[in-house]
Structures are given as C-alpha cells and as structure tokens.
Amino acid sequence: AQSVTQLDSQVPVFEEAPVELRCNYSSSVSVYLFWYVQYPNQGLQLLLKYLSGSTLVKGINGFEAEFNKSQTSFHLRKPSVHISDTAEYFCAVIMVGNSGYALNFGKGTSLLVTP
Amino acid sequence: ETGVTQSPTHLIKTRGQQVTLRCSSQSGHNTVSWYQQALGQGPQFIFQYYREEENGRGNFPPRFSGLQFPNYSSELNVNALELDDSALYLCASSLKLAGDTDTQYFGPGTRLTVL
Numbered sequence: 001a002q003s004v005t006q007l008d009s010q011v012p013v014f015e016e017a018p019v020e021l022r023c024n025y026s027s028s029v030s031v032y033l034f035w036y037v038q039y040p041n042q043g044l045q046l047l048l049k050y051l052s053g054s055t056l057v058k059g060i061n062g063f064e065a066e067f068n069k070s071q072t073s074f075h076l077r078k079p080s081v082h083i084s085d086t087a088e089y090f091c092a093v094i095m096v097g098n099s100g101y102a103l104n105f106g107k108g109t110s111l112l113v114t115p
Numbered sequence: 116e117t118g119v120t121q122s123p124t125h126l127i128k129t130r131g132q133q134v135t136l137r138c139s140s141q142s143g144h145n146t147v148s149w150y151q152q153a154l155g156q157g158p159q160f161i162f163q164y165y166r167e168e169e170n171g172r173g174n175f176p177p178r179f180s181g182l183q184f185p186n187y188s189s190e191l192n193v194n195a196l197e198l199d200d201s202a203l204y205l206c207a208s209s210l211k212l213a214g215d216t217d218t219q220y221f222g223p224g225t226r227l228t229v230l
Contacts, residue, residue, distance in 0.1 A: 004157075036221070043119075043205055044158070044221040090157050101209070101217055102148065102171055105157030 004093050006106035013113055015083055021076040021109045023091030032094040033074040034103065035065055039087045047089075050074065061085070086113045119208050119222035127228045128196050136191045136225045140208030146170070147189040148219055149181060152203040164189055165211055193227075201229045 007022040025031060032051050036044040048059025055067040065076045074091060088110050092103040120139045128134050140147050146165045150158035160173035164183035178194040187208070193200055203224045209217035 034218075043121075043223040044207075046218060046220065049218060092157075101146075101211070101219075102160040102163060102173060103150070103158070103207075103219060104160070105150075107155075107157045 004091050004104055004106035006089075006091055006109045008109050009107070010110045010112065013081055013111065015113055015115050016080045018079050019077065019081050019085075019111065021089050021091075021111065023074045023076065023106060025072050025074065025091075025093050027072070027093065033065075033067060034092040034094070035059065035063070035074075035076050036090045036092060036105075037061075037087050038090065038108075044090065047076070081111070081113045083113050083115065085111060087111060119206060119220055121204075121206050121222040121225050123225060124223070125226045125228075127230065129230050130196055130198060132196050132229075133192065133194045134196060134227060136193075136204050136206075136227070138189045138191070138206030138208075138222060140187045140189065140206075141220055144208040144210045144220075145187055146209045146211040146217060147183055147187065148207045148209070149189070149191045150205040150207065151175075152205055152224070153199075154202070158205055161191070196229045198229050201227060203227075 003026050005024045013019045034049045035047040048057045050057045050067045058064045063078050088108045090108050091106045122137045148163040149161040152158040161175050162172040163170045167183045180192045183189045205224045207219035207221045209219045211217045
C-alpha cells in the first residue's frame with residue numbers, strides 16, 4: 001500500500017518570503033511523484049513531477065521540489081512567493097499495479113500569502 | 116491544443132437519483148481517469164479507462180460506473196445517489212504509451228450536490 005502525508009494543512013506566509021510545503025510518502029516500490037496546485041473553484045494544474053534522473057525538479061511559476069529517497073520526501077519550495085500563489089497544493093504518488101496509473105493524493109496544504 | 120473539458124459545471128440531484136457526468140479528453144490523449152474530491156480533501160481515484168476498457172479501479176462501489184468512447188471522451192455514471200456522493204468530480208486525461216508513466220492533466224471538474 002502507498003500513502004501520502006502532507007504535514008501542514010495550512011501555511012501562512014508573507015509576500016516575497018520563502019516557503020516550503022512538506023510531503024512524505026510511504027511505499028514498498030519505486031514511485032513517481034507529483035505536485036499539483038488548485039485555485040479556488042478550479043481543477044488541478046500540474047506544477048512539477050519527478051519520474052527519474054536528477055532529484056531536484058523545477059516546475060512552473062518558480063517552484064521546485066527535491067526527491068529524497070532515504071527520507072521518502074518530496075518537499076515543494078519557492079524562494080519568494082506572490083499573492084497569486086495563494087491556493088491549495090497537493091502532493092501525489094503514482095500507484096502502479098492493480099489500479100493502473102492512479103494518482104494517490106495527500107490531503108492538501110493551503111498556502112495563504114499575505115502582503 | 117484543447118484542454119480537458121467537463122460538463123456540466125454544477126449539478127443538483129436528490130438521493131436515489133442517477134447522474135451522468137461527461138469529460139472530453141485533451142487532444143491526442145487515450146486515457147481518462149476519474150477522481151472524487153470531497154470538500155477539504157484530496158482527490159480519490161475512482162477508475163481509469165484506456166482504449167475503452169477499464170484499466171484500474173479504486174475503492175468505490177459498483178454503482179459508480181463509466182464508459183470511454185472511440186474518440187476517448189468519457190462518462191461517469193453514479194446510480195442510487197447518496198448524500199456522501201456530494202463532491203467535486205474531476206476528470207484527467209493522459210497519453211499512455213508502452214513502458215511510460217503518463218502525466219495526467221485535469222479538467223475543471225463538476226460540482227455535484229446531492230440533497
């Protein structure tokens with residue numbers, strides 16, 4: 001079985017400050033990792049993904065994430081946030097097997113950026 | 116290139132009724148996955164269709180069923196609606212190639228309210 005834990009349900013941060021959204025997973029097999037963002041009343045937009053190769057992954061809107069196999073983590077970071085980054089962020093893991101390529105999501109982290 | 120579209124945007128039904136939600140996949144994609152997102156939660160995998168066949172299923176009862184058509188669009192049908200079925204239903208399309216991990220791109224969702 002696989003599970004995804006997003007350690008913070010809410011993260012308040014001031015504009016132009018750095019931010020880190022934490023994600024840990026548990027899995028007995030190799031994984032593929034994703035971060036999605038969801039703006040109010042919208043669907044999910046892919047921020048970045050890790051499939052293989054370099055453990056530091058760069059995505060859209062200045063976000064990046066680092067895959068740490070020994071700590072089973074995939075934390076999302078941005079050096080300087082904007083008001084427009086206020087949204088819900090979801091970490092997800094691919095399950096390969098009986099359920100095909102299904103995304104297993106964490107419960108989400110609400111990022112609130114204030115002036 | 117058109118993105119993933121879903122219809123309707125919002126829907127209100129009563130307990131015991133049946134509902135059909137529709138999804139048009141992104142141009143060139145051959146796989147459709149459906150997710151249920153309850154309020155304040157991460158999306159939960161319902162099932163996936165690849166080339167008109169169910170390719171995997173999450174922990175949802177048989178009253179949740181689906182179809183994929185030759186043009187790769189898809190329907191999600193839910194029978195005997197229950198109050199707990201109230202949620203945002205997300206469709207995601209992807210291009211599944213042999214030996215590859217497909218990235219899923221989401222539509223804006225259908226908000227279903229069951230009274």
